[in-house]
Amino acid sequence: MYNSSETKSDRVIEVNDLAKEYRVYDKPEGLWASVRGLFHRENRTIHALRGVNLSVGRGEFLAMLGPNGAGKTTFLKLLSGIITPTRGSASVLGHVPWDRADDFRRRFALVMGQKNQLWWDLPAAESFRLHQEIYRIEPVRFAQIHDELVDMLGVSRLLGQPVRELSLGERMKLELIAALLHEPEVLFLDEPTIGLDVVAQHTIHEFLRHVQKQRSVTVVLTTHYMKDVAALCERVVVVTEGSILYDGSLEQIVDRFTTHKVVTLDLEQPPAEGEIEKFGFSCEVRGPRVSLRIDRTRIADVLPKLLASQQVRDVSVEDVPLEEIVAGLFRGAASRRLHNDREQGASLV
Amino acid sequence: MSDHAEISRLKMSYGWLSGLKSWWRMLVICLEERLAYRTDFALGTVMRFLPIVTQVFLWTAVFNASDRTDIAGYSRDNIVAYYLLAMITRAFSSMPGLAGGISRSIRDGSVKKYLIQPVDYIGFLLASRIAHKLVYYIVAMLPFVSVLFFCRSYFPPAPDGLTIAAYALSLVLSFLLGFFLEATLGMIAFWFLEVSSIIFAYMLFQYLLSGHMFPIDMLAGIPTGLAGVSLADVVRFLPFEYTAYFPAAVWLGKITGWELVAGLLIELTWLLVMIGVCRFVWWRGTKRYSGFGG
Numbered sequence: 001m002y003n004s005s006e007t008k009s010d011r012v013i014e015v016n017d018l019a020k021e022y023r024v025y026d027k028p029e030g031l032w033a034s035v036r037g038l039f040h041r042e043n044r045t046i047h048a049l050r051g052v053n054l055s056v057g058r059g060e061f062l063a064m065l066g067p068n069g070a071g072k073t074t075f076l077k078l079l080s081g082i083i084t085p086t087r088g089s090a091s092v093l094g095h096v097p098w099d100r101a102d103d104f105r106r107r108f109a110l111v112m113g114q115k116n117q118l119w120w121d122l123p124a125a126e127s128f129r130l131h132q133e134i135y136r137i138e139p140v141r142f143a144q145i146h147d148e149l150v151d152m153l154g155v156s157r158l159l160g161q162p163v164r165e166l167s168l169g170e171r172m173k174l175e176l177i178a179a180l181l182h183e184p185e186v187l188f189l190d191e192p193t194i195g196l197d198v199v200a201q202h203t204i205h206e207f208l209r210h211v212q213k214q215r216s217v218t219v220v221l222t223t224h225y226m227k228d229v230a231a232l233c234e235r236v237v238v239v240t241e242g243s244i245l246y247d248g249s250l251e252q253i254v255d256r257f258t259t260h261k262v263v264t265l266d267l268e269q270p271p272a273e274g275e276i277e278k279f280g281f282s283c284e285v286r287g288p289r290v291s292l293r294i295d296r297t298r299i300a301d302v303l304p305k306l307l308a309s310q311q312v313r314d315v316s317v318e319d320v321p322l323e324e325i326v327a328g329l330f331r332g333a334a335s336r337r338l339h340n341d342r343e344q345g346a347s348l349v
Numbered sequence: 350m351s352d353h354a355e356i357s358r359l360k361m362s363y364g365w366l367s368g369l370k371s372w373w374r375m376l377v378i379c380l381e382e383r384l385a386y387r388t389d390f391a392l393g394t395v396m397r398f399l400p401i402v403t404q405v406f407l408w409t410a411v412f413n414a415s416d417r418t419d420i421a422g423y424s425r426d427n428i429v430a431y432y433l434l435a436m437i438t439r440a441f442s443s444m445p446g447l448a449g450g451i452s453r454s455i456r457d458g459s460v461k462k463y464l465i466q467p468v469d470y471i472g473f474l475l476a477s478r479i480a481h482k483l484v485y486y487i488v489a490m491l492p493f494v495s496v497l498f499f500c501r502s503y504f505p506p507a508p509d510g511l512t513i514a515a516y517a518l519s520l521v522l523s524f525l526l527g528f529f530l531e532a533t534l535g536m537i538a539f540w541f542l543e544v545s546s547i548i549f550a551y552m553l554f555q556y557l558l559s560g561h562m563f564p565i566d567m568l569a570g571i572p573t574g575l576a577g578v579s580l581a582d583v584v585r586f587l588p589f590e591y592t593a594y595f596p597a598a599v600w601l602g603k604i605t606g607w608e609l610v611a612g613l614l615i616e617l618t619w620l621l622v623m624i625g626v627c628r629f630v631w632w633r634g635t636k637r638y639s640g641f642g643g
Contacts, residue, residue, distance in 0.1 A: 022639055105466060130371070
């Protein structure tokens with residue numbers, strides 16, 4: 001596994017063969033079907049997680065990526081003890097999460113982008129004081145952490161306003177403060193930047209990075225935004241269809257799952273028809289600016305010839321955008337399932 | 350060794366104390382939340398007096414239409430006094446929005462926050478309900494007192510101190526019993542997401558068998574088929590009448606002596622049973638909970 005050189009005691013999260021199945025009713029359309037549904041229902045089993053293994057060390061910042069319905073949120077719900085698994089085991093900070101021991105619940109926090117812990121009709125300051133009591137935070141320590149977090153996010157003027165009157169971004173900042181007041185050792189973030197504008201996203205990235213470094217909190221984050229991942233995480237876990245498809249560093253994803261590089265040229269004049277295409281594929285010509293893809297194994301060979309063939313003003317060679325790689329991973333997983341090619345799927349992990 | 354014992358004793362008392370402190374903070378927060386919507390609250394309080402007025406008119410009409418001065422042991426004055434007293438009990442035992450609120454929090458997933466935080470959801474609900482009631486009593490004090498003042502002629506002379514104490518105890522128990530009954534009802538949403546029809550059925554039984562609609566001792570003449578057992582005897586062993594009839598009957602001196610003690614014991618037993626059932630249902634429910642709503 002990743003970082004397997006660390007000792008056992010550094011493992012904050014240990015997950016073995018964790019699986020969760022839901023049974024749902026298939027409700028067919030139409031009145032007659034609804035009447036029949038009163039007497040007989042077709043059950044269907046959804047495999048939200050299919051036996052996941054994962055180990056996370058203290059102070060790691062891990063991102064879970066995956067399309068909608070991949071099982072990311074189910075995974076966080078299991079690790080925070082909201083739901084119980086169908087099979088398998090998990091240990092977070094030495095506790096079985098779904099036993100919901102108070103001792104465990106004082107040591108972690110979960111922030112969900114679309115759900116709020118703050119009291120809707122009251123100012124956030126009230127919710128913070130309630131957290132002080134239920135997490136038993138010493139008054140002096142509370143004041144210290146509170147002021148520090150409020151300062152860092154610059155939200156002191158929002159504390160006295162009923163939460164319902166705040167914008168989504170403002171609310172999210174206050175949610176994060178509420179989650180960090182008791183200095184959790186483990187922090188689960190479920191799409192914390194969903195629906196936020198670029199400025200708010202950036203502020204939250206800065207904040208999370210700072211808090212995580214300063215306190216060496218172990219963070220597991222689920223997201224759809226590559227920006228979140230690129231800004232924050234060293235380690236990436238890609239989940240599709242309830243299984244882990246990839247577990248490793250961000251750089252490795254690029255190394256492993258891309259076969260080509262993107263070359264962009266600024267030419268003195270637009271190229272002649274068919275001039276550029278022979279050097280690579282997926283050519284795009286927009287006036288004197290040309291971009292194309294070249295096989296990674298051939299690039300050292302091809303690039304000099306390409307440069308020699310044209311009058312080049314500027315050149316850049318880049319990796320394929322992360323979004324595209326991950327989208328490709330998701331698609332690959334879906335088509336593999338379609339072909340029921342299980343061996344290839346297993347070899348990827 | 351004694352050091353160790355001392356430390357653990359301190360820890361325990363600290364834990365207990367801070368548990369109480371967080372509970373107090375919840376109470377305060379719930380109070381503030383209740384007060385956030387003043388108009389809704391004041392209006393809701395005043396509206397509660399309307400049904401009692403119609404009932405007083407109804408019974409006045411019933412007595413006027415018949416020649417009797419006494420129906421099942423109640424004179425016209427008795428009946429008015431009974432309804433007013435039953436209204437007071439209901440002010441303690443009724444839990445508007447509790448079962449519905451719990452089932453909604455399960456359906457839309459907001460109950461999650463209480464699974465994650467080191468807080469006892471049932472304890473929290475109780476704190477919130479006490480806050481709810483306190484605000485209600487403050488707002489309703491004036492209308493209650495004035496209605497009772499205007500109707501003072503309907504009441505028999507005030508009972509002795511011991512009866513008043515028993516009455517107060519039965520009121521407190523009725524509040525707790527009402528709370529745990531409805532909290533349990535709301536938690537059925539862990540199994541069936543839509544519980545409003547179950548709540549409706551419960552309310553129907555509650556209305557008929559609690560004494561909210563008519564005094565339960567009027568059922569004393571209705572046989573059950575078993576020799577010497579009337580419907581009122583059966584209802585006595587159900588929890589419903591303790592949420593309206595029982596305290597009112599105690600104040601009116603209809604239940605005295607050993608019967609009173611037995612009644613209080615039955616009420617207490619139901620309370621303990623419902624606390625157990627409520628805890629059990631919560632425990633089982635959260636075990637099968639699948640975390641709806643993202």
